[in-house]
Amino acid sequence: MEPADLLFQRGVAPALLEPAPPPPARRETLDRVAAWPPRPCSACGTEAVTARAVTCAGAGPRWVDLCRDHALAVRRPSRVPATLEGIAADLYAAAEEAGLSRVTFYSSFEAAAVGRPEEDPQ
Known part of the structure; x- marks a missing residue:
């Protein structure tokens, strides 16, 4: 599942998320995750453990902060062969x-x- 799909399923309007630089540097993403106090998950409000910049239709690049469970739900599929x-x-x-x-x-x-x-x- 893509982060934009998760936001749609949870009824989160992308326009309400913080704008993200296009594309953010790795350092910016790490700084965002390490910030205190932790940001809430964009999908459920619990403590976020990761962040991604997502380009949302009509809203441009937005920060999507995710808890562990939601981060796993939008994890990119592995391209490594299985056998x-x-x-x-x-x-x-x-x-x-x-x-x-x-x-x-x-x-x-x-x-x-x-x-x-x-x-x-x-």
């Missing part, structure tokens, strides 16, 4: 793109130590 085969395929593709002609991946350091001859400089 070992998928991870290996990504690594092989990256090696190929980098121009590496001979790449071998091992399941552990121990397997790599056994699988590599001592005279092999790689």
Whole structure:
């Protein structure tokens, strides 16, 4: 779910949220989260633990402060492959793109130590 969808579901008008700089620097976001007293969650009012700048239709960039539960609800999906085969395929593709002609991946350091001859400089 996107933060704007969460705000809509909770009946929060984006125009009521503080304007955010477009786009805020990481330092600004960290300073906002570390400020005392803690800001309330934009969705439920409990103590916020994170903040994001969200561009809202008609309101521009706004700060969305979120508690743990709401931050998890709008977490961006992982782009990491879910299987070992998928991870290996990504690594092989990256090696190929980098121009590496001979790449071998091992399941552990121990397997790599056994699988590599001592005279092999790689």
